[in-house]
Amino acid sequence: MATISKAVVAVLILFEQYCVNFAEWNTRDYMKKEHSLVKPYVGTPWDFVGSTMLTNNYIRLTSDHQSMKGGLWNQHPVLVRDWELHIQFKVHGKGTNLFGDGFAIWYTKERLTMGDVFGSKNFFHGLAIFMDTYSNHNGPHNHLHPYISAMVDNGTMGYDHDADGTHTELAGCEALFRNLAYDTYVAVRYSDDTLTVSTDINNKGGWKECFTVKGVHLPTGYYLGFSAATGQLADNHDIISAKFYELETERKDDGVDYSKIEPSAQFFASPRDHVDDAKGAFMLNSLSGWKLLVVIILIIIGIGVCLMVGFIIFQKSQENSRKRFY
Numbered sequence: 001m002a003t004i005s006k007a008v009v010a011v012l013i014l015f016e017q018y019c020v021n022f023a024e025w026n027t028r029d030y031m032k033k034e035h036s037l038v039k040p041y042v043g044t045p046w047d048f049v050g051s052t053m054l055t056n057n058y059i060r061l062t063s064d065h066q067s068m069k070g071g072l073w074n075q076h077p078v079l080v081r082d083w084e085l086h087i088q089f090k091v092h093g094k095g096t097n098l099f100g101d102g103f104a105i106w107y108t109k110e111r112l113t114m115g116d117v118f119g120s121k122n123f124f125h126g127l128a129i130f131m132d133t134y135s136n137h138n139g140p141h142n143h144l145h146p147y148i149s150a151m152v153d154n155g156t157m158g159y160d161h162d163a164d165g166t167h168t169e170l171a172g173c174e175a176l177f178r179n180l181a182y183d184t185y186v187a188v189r190y191s192d193d194t195l196t197v198s199t200d201i202n203n204k205g206g207w208k209e210c211f212t213v214k215g216v217h218l219p220t221g222y223y224l225g226f227s228a229a230t231g232q233l234a235d236n237h238d239i240i241s242a243k244f245y246e247l248e249t250e251r252k253d254d255g256v257d258y259s260k261i262e263p264s265a266q267f268f269a270s271p272r273d274h275v276d277d278a279k280g281a282f283m284l285n286s287l288s289g290w291k292l293l294v295v296i297i298l299i300i301i302g303i304g305v306c307l308m309v310g311f312i313i314f315q316k317s318q319e320n321s322r323k324r325f326y
Ligand SMILES: *[C@@H]1O[C@H](CO)[C@@H](O)[C@H](O)[C@H]1NC(C)=O
Pocket: 154, 156, 262
């Protein structure tokens, strides 16, 4: 009996590993080098501006000193409509209570711009994800910092630094990502006009959803970037890697020229329950066509194996009970 259940467990583990490996293989297949940033950054398709400093192991947007601004910008416009960006970062410094200000992840028309929004230009065109470590808000806040939020601008709204962008944010979540001893990641997924931001900051090797916002309209042809700033308060803001994946979706050609649309978003924050899921599962959504079919077939085979093993166990136990009766 014990050996059979051990065998079942072994088969299930093998099967699960196969599924995870499969999903990982899929992500690597679609990783786009021209939008990715990987060590040791030799011949990297990214440009630096301001205080940004390159080392072999990380790119430091600002060091733990006052009044710095640094940026890191991809050289190639993103021409695909559905994508996911996985960023490994590290925010750390000597301050225990006082540190700031944080960094931003950009998908904008502008690139290599310097300014007052986490080191880059205000009244931008496109998407910003703010990884805000310092609360500028005087008065009670309804959330803790560090805080992650998203904003879409068409050049008219502007980010209000003194209010931590509270009035322009699409959605946000608390994320205590600073001064951690292990690796920290954030994922930005933009697909089917839906923006999802997830984090992996608990050393669990799995993504946790921060927020999902529907009805986010962004044109193709914008640039990915990172920027950070320090003021009175400081921190090291390091980008370690960025991996860009093109997602496959099945969509009919609607005749719209997506390079011409204006960035816009419905103001619609959906506070969702935060659920941990496996790293593979987050990518599994992007499987399509025959790959999805293969995964489904594998799952069916897995279930079949379980049923067979279950049946064998059942028969054995029937035999055993019969032996006991005679
Ligand atoms: C820009 O956004 C504002 C606010 O959402 C809107 O009123 C305006 O019409 C937009 N401009 C363009 C050119 O889309």
